[in-house]
Amino acid sequence: MFLIKNLRRISPTTSSALIGFRNTGSPPLSSRFCTTLHQHQQVQSPAPNGLDRSRYEGLAPTREGEKPRVVVLGSGWAGCRLMKGIDTSIYDVVCVSPRNHMVFTPLLASTCVGTLEFRSVAEPISRIQPAISREPGSFFFLANCSRLDADSHEVHCETLTDGLNTLKPWKFKIAYDKLVVACGAEASTFGIQGVLENAIFLREVHHAQEIRRKLLLNLMLSDTPGISKEEKQRLLHCVVVGGGPTGVEFSGELSDFIMKDVRQRYAHVKDDVHVTLIEAKDILSSFDDRLRRYAIKQLNKSGVRFVRGIVKDVKPQKLILDDGTEVPYGLLVWSTGVGPSPFVSSLDLPKAPGGRIGIDQWMRVPSVQDVFAIGDCSGYLETTGKPTLPALAQVAEREGKYLANLLNEIGKANGGRANSAKEIALGVPFVYKHLGSMATIGRYKALVDLRESKDAKGISMTGFVSWFIWRSAYLTRVISWRNRFYVAINWFTTFVFGRDISRI
Numbered sequence: 001m002f003l004i005k006n007l008r009r010i011s012p013t014t015s016s017a018l019i020g021f022r023n024t025g026s027p028p029l030s031s032r033f034c035t036t037l038h039q040h041q042q043v044q045s046p047a048p049n050g051l052d053r054s055r056y057e058g059l060a061p062t063r064e065g066e067k068p069r070v071v072v073l074g075s076g077w078a079g080c081r082l083m084k085g086i087d088t089s090i091y092d093v094v095c096v097s098p099r100n101h102m103v104f105t106p107l108l109a110s111t112c113v114g115t116l117e118f119r120s121v122a123e124p125i126s127r128i129q130p131a132i133s134r135e136p137g138s139f140f141f142l143a144n145c146s147r148l149d150a151d152s153h154e155v156h157c158e159t160l161t162d163g164l165n166t167l168k169p170w171k172f173k174i175a176y177d178k179l180v181v182a183c184g185a186e187a188s189t190f191g192i193q194g195v196l197e198n199a200i201f202l203r204e205v206h207h208a209q210e211i212r213r214k215l216l217l218n219l220m221l222s223d224t225p226g227i228s229k230e231e232k233q234r235l236l237h238c239v240v241v242g243g244g245p246t247g248v249e250f251s252g253e254l255s256d257f258i259m260k261d262v263r264q265r266y267a268h269v270k271d272d273v274h275v276t277l278i279e280a281k282d283i284l285s286s287f288d289d290r291l292r293r294y295a296i297k298q299l300n301k302s303g304v305r306f307v308r309g310i311v312k313d314v315k316p317q318k319l320i321l322d323d324g325t326e327v328p329y330g331l332l333v334w335s336t337g338v339g340p341s342p343f344v345s346s347l348d349l350p351k352a353p354g355g356r357i358g359i360d361q362w363m364r365v366p367s368v369q370d371v372f373a374i375g376d377c378s379g380y381l382e383t384t385g386k387p388t389l390p391a392l393a394q395v396a397e398r399e400g401k402y403l404a405n406l407l408n409e410i411g412k413a414n415g416g417r418a419n420s421a422k423e424i425a426l427g428v429p430f431v432y433k434h435l436g437s438m439a440t441i442g443r444y445k446a447l448v449d450l451r452e453s454k455d456a457k458g459i460s461m462t463g464f465v466s467w468f469i470w471r472s473a474y475l476t477r478v479i480s481w482r483n484r485f486y487v488a489i490n491w492f493t494t495f496v497f498g499r500d501i502s503r504i
Contacts, residue, residue, distance in 0.1 A: 057172050057173060058157075058172040058173035058174050058175070059094065059139075059173075059174045059175055060175055061153070061175040061418070062092070062137075062175070062177060062417070066092070066137065067090065067091055067092045067137060067416075068090070068091055068092070068177035068178065068411065068416035068417050068418075069091065069092045069093075069094060069137065069175070069176055069177050069178075070086060070091045070092070070093050070094070070176070070177065070178045070179075070180065070407065071094045071095075071096065071155060071174055071176040071178070071179050071180070072093065072094070072095045072096070072180045072182060073096050073097070073145050073155070073179070073180065073181050073182060073183045074095075074096075074097055074181070074182035074183035074184055074375065074377075075095060075097035075099055075100070075101065075102055075125055076102065076103075076182060076183075076184045076375055076376070076396060077102070077105075077375060077393045077396035077397045077400065078182040078184075078374040078375030078376075078396035078397065078399050078400040079095070079097070079180065079182035079183075079374075079375065079400065080102040080123075080125065080128050080129075080400070080479075081396070081397045081398075081399075081400030081401050081404070082180060082182065082374065082400035082401070082403050082404045082407075083095060083125070083128060083129040083132075083404075084128050084129055084400075084404070085400070085401055085404030085405065085408075086129070086404045086407060086408065087408045087411065088129070088131035088135060088138065090408060090411035090412065090416060091177075091178075091407070091411060091416060092131075092135065092137035092138045093129060093131055093132060093135075093138045094138060094139050094140075094141070094174060094176075095125055095129075095132060095139070095140045095141070096140075096141045096143050096144075096145055096155070096157055096174070097125070097140070097141075097142070097143075097183075098142065098143070098144055098160050099142075099204070100124060100125055100126075100140060100142060101122040101123055101124050101125060101205075102122070102123050102125065102128060102479060103121055103122055103203075103204060103205055104121040104122075104123070104474075104477075104478055104479055104483065105121075105203070105246075105393060106393065106474055106477075107120070107121045107474060107478070107487065108121055108202060108203075108205070108207075108208055109202065109208075109246065109249045109250040109253045110253055111205070111208040111209075111212070112202070112208045112211040112212050112215070112250065112253065112254070113212070113215070113253050113254060113256070113257035113261075113499055114212065114257070114261075114494070114499035114500040114501060115253060115256075115257075115490065115491070115494050115499055116486075116487060116490045116491075116494075117486065117490055117500075118205050118208065118209060119486060120478075120483055120486035120487045120490050121205065121478075121483070121487075122205055122483075123479035123480055123482070123483055125140055126140065127480060127482070128479070128480075141157065141159075141172075141174075142159065142160050143157040143158055143159045143160055143172075144157065144158055144160060144343070145157050145183070145343060146158050146171070146343070147346075148179070148181075148347055148348075148349075148371075150368040150369070150371060152175075153175055153176055153177070153179075153370065153418050154173050154174065154175050154176070155173070155174050155176065155179065156171060156172075156173055157171065157172055157173070157174060158170070158171045158172075159171075159172070176370070176418070177370065177416055177417050177418045178370050178372070178407060178410075178416065178418075179370060179371045179372065180372045180373070180374060180403065181344075181347075181357060181365075181371065181372070181373040181374075181377060181378070182373070182374050182375045182377065182396075182400070183341060183343060183344065183375075183377050184338075184341070184375055184376045184377055185338035185339060185340060185341060185344075185356075185376035185377060185391060186338060186339060186340070186341045186342075187201040187203060187334060187335075187336070187337075187338060187339075188336055188337045188338055188339040189334070189336075190336070192311055192312065192313065192314060193313055193314065194313060194314030194315060194316075194319075195311075195314050195334055197314075197316075198314050198315070198316055198332060199241070199314060199332045199333065199334035200214070200331070200332065200333055200334065201333075201334050201335070202246055202250060202333055202334075202335055211331065211333060212503075213503055214330075214331050215238070215254075215331055216501060216502075216503040217503065218235040218236060218330040218331060219236070219262065219266050219269065219273075220503070221235055222235045222236050222269045222272065223266065223268050223269050232269065232272055233272055233328075234317060234318075234328040234329065234330055235330035236269060236272045236273045236274065236330060237274050237276065237327075237328060237329050237330055237331075238254055238273075238274070238275045238276070238329070238330065238331045238333070239275075239276045239278065239319065239327060239329040239331070239332050239333070240254075240275065240276070240277045240278070240333045240335065241278045241279075241311055241319075241332070241333070241334050241335065241336055242278075242279065242334065242335035242336040242337070243277060243278075243279030243281075243282070243283030243284065243285075244283075244284070244285075244286075244335060244336075244337065245284065245286075245437070245439045246335040247277060247279075247283075247333070247335040247336075248277070248283055248284055248295060248299070248439055248441060249439055249440050249441070250333060250335065251275055251277050251299060251304050251441075251442075252299065252302065252304075252440055252441040252442030252443075252445075253440075253442060254275050255275055255299065255302035255303055255304050255442050255443075256302070256442040256443060257499060258270075258273050258275070258303065259302060259303070259443075260498065260499075261498050261499045261501060264498070265498075265501055274303065274305065275303060275304045275305065276304070276305045276306075276307055276327065276329075277299070277304055277305070277306050277307070278307045278308075278309060278311065278321075278327070279306070279307075279308060280308070280309065280310045281308075283295065283296065283306070284439060284447070286390075286437055286454065287437065287439075287447060287449055287454060288449070288454040288455075288460065290460075291447045291449060291460060291462060294447065294462045295439070295441050295447060298441050298442070298443060298445050299441055299442070301443070302441075302442050302443055307321075307325075307327070309321040309322055309323060309325065310322040314332070317329070319332065337391070338376055338391050339354070339355065340354070340355040340356055340377065341377070344356070344357060344377045349365055349367065349368065349371075350365070350366065350367050350381060352378070352379030352380055352381055352382070352388055353379065353382065353388055354379060354388060356373075356376075356377060356378050356379035356388065357373040357377055357378045357379070358378075358379065358380070358381035359372070359373050359374075359378045359379070359380060359381065360380075360381065360384055360429075361380075361384060361386070361429030361430055362406065362426045362429055362430065363378070363399060363402065363403045363406070363430060366381070369418070369419055369422075370418055370419065370421070372403055374396065374399040374400055374403055375395075375396040375399060375400070376391040376396060378399075389432055394434075394435055395432060398430075398432065399430065399432075402430045406426060406427070409427065410424055410426075433452065434452045434453065435450070436448070436449050436450035436451060436452075436458075437449045438466075438469070438470045438473065438474075439470075440467060440470050444464050444467050445462065445463055445464065445466070445467055446462070446463075446466040446467035446469070446470040447460075447461075447462055447466060448460065448461050448462075448466040448469050448470060471491070474487075475487060475488065
């Protein structure tokens with residue numbers, strides 16, 4: 001009876017929308033999906049289950065009576081913070097991203113060695129902005145954006161499928177009223193041959209999963225009969241390239257794992273496991289000399305060896321430095337900063353120094369209407385007189401929060417539609433104030449620098465108290481209460497029972 005009563009509550013409009021994929025003449029479906037684009041795009045293959053994919057080619061421009069549409073490209077810190085703050089009573093929100101979750105990157109290194117589980121640092125986008133899964137005009141599309149047509153207010157996308165034996169990717173278009181490019185950046189390889197093929201980056205959950213599986217595999221293979229001493233030493237040599245916060249924190253987590261867990265559970269090979277950190281200049285360059293010296297001292301105590309040099313070539317089992325030194329490795333983690341992605345480089349938009357999308361003080365791309373850019377993919381144009389902000393999570397998060405409030409004010413002033421915000425005053429421009437930097441270095445030690453810059457006056461500290469502050473700060477900054485609970489439980493179980501060494 002309960003089921004029958006609920007079925008009766010469904011209106012005829014809702015019922016028609018629910019069966020829209022079969023009823024090609026359904027008005028609700030045609031209003032949400034751009035069926036008029038069929039004449040502009042050639043369909044190469046039929047859709048699954050015999051459906052004609054040409055009928056579902058994208059989202060048409062919004063009509064009178066519908067909410068204006070904000071399209072967000074990306075699901076990183078900037079994009080997710082914007083989606084969280086956007087007023088869905090004013091806008092429909094459409095997110096296009098190759099992943100359906102946000103990653104809490106400051107704790108990603110902890111997942112590589114089993115201190116935290118992977119789900120503890122990932123939050124689904126539908127939890128960050130529930131309207132995406134509830135509102136009829138809001139969507140999430142698992143896809144990559146391939147082209148921007150600013151004149152037509154459209155983005156061209158291509159679906160992301162899993163492997164060669166699944167669906168063949170297809171293309172579609174999305175019309176927007178406001179577009180926010182927040183697709184982040186990619187790891188920099190500096191054109192060094194062999195990096196993409198042999199190194200593992202540490203930017204996504206699947207990178208952490210790959211590192212964990214490779215690390216545990218090498219530990220188990222090195223204890224197998226028949227392996228030579230040289231091969232065992234190579235397999236158990238972990239090399240980290242890049243002395244920034246990510247590289248240092250991963251080195252600290254790895255040394256903790258070796259000293260506490262490997263020595264207990266892989267006693268036969270405990271003396272052969274080594275960690276080498278390679279950096280061309282100084283490690284943790286954003287911190288002052290006192291904090292850097294302390295970090296080097298503590299990491300040396302943990303068994304991390306420092307090598308100053310520039311990587312010239314990466315082979316499948318060794319890398320070569322600029323002085324000709326060959327460094328064999330079993331695990332190579334690459335963490336040398338970020339640069340613009342091929343998609344950002346391909347956009348016909350003004351560029352800021354470093355190849356980022358050029359923006360003004362209100363996060364707008366000045367040369368086109370209704371296009372904004374935030375996060376690691378954007379930077380101030382030289383004409384603004386402002387320096388390019390660093391590629392940090394706190395920068396991206398606050399840019400997303402600022403732009404969400406700005407778009408809400410534009411929407412309230414009836415400027416949400418395409419080409420309707422030209423005469424609207426935008427108010428106070430974005431101002432970034434650095435809140436400080438933190439980095440853990442293992443052995444219950446960390447660095448905390450709460451100054452606006454390393455030369456300014458303020459609080460900076462090291463040691464156990466800093467480690468406690470680091471953990472407390474990130475526990476409160478984790479994306480949701482669900483993730484905070486996961487992180488707290490993972491930390492407790494790791495402290496009591498040790499890290500999980502299962503290779504799943």
